[in-house]
Amino acid sequence: MSTTYLTPTIEAADQVFEAVVKAQDATIDAVSTFTANLPEAAKNVPALPETDLPTPQEIASTYFAYAEKILSNQKAFVEKFLAATTVAS
Numbered sequence: 001m002s003t004t005y006l007t008p009t010i011e012a013a014d015q016v017f018e019a020v021v022k023a024q025d026a027t028i029d030a031v032s033t034f035t036a037n038l039p040e041a042a043k044n045v046p047a048l049p050e051t052d053l054p055t056p057q058e059i060a061s062t063y064f065a066y067a068e069k070i071l072s073n074q075k076a077f078v079e080k081f082l083a084a085t086t087v088a089s
Helices: 003-036 056-085
Strands: none
C-alpha cells in the first residue's frame, strides 16, 4: 500500500472524525444540561394520546441497520468493481 498519498489522507480523516466526536459530545452535554434544568411546568405537560408509533430508539435502530446494509453493499460493489478492472496477470 502506498503510504505517500494515504498517510496524509488518513490523518486528515482522523482529524475530521475527532472534530465530529467532539461536536457530538458537546451536543449531548448541552441536551443533558437542558433537560436536567427544565422548569417544573414543562415536566407537567399532559401525556400524548396512546399511539402505535415507533419509539425514537426503534427509528434510530432501523435507520442505522439500513445504513449498515447500504455501506456493506457499497463495499462489496467497490471490491468487485476493482477486481473487474484489474488486468489479469
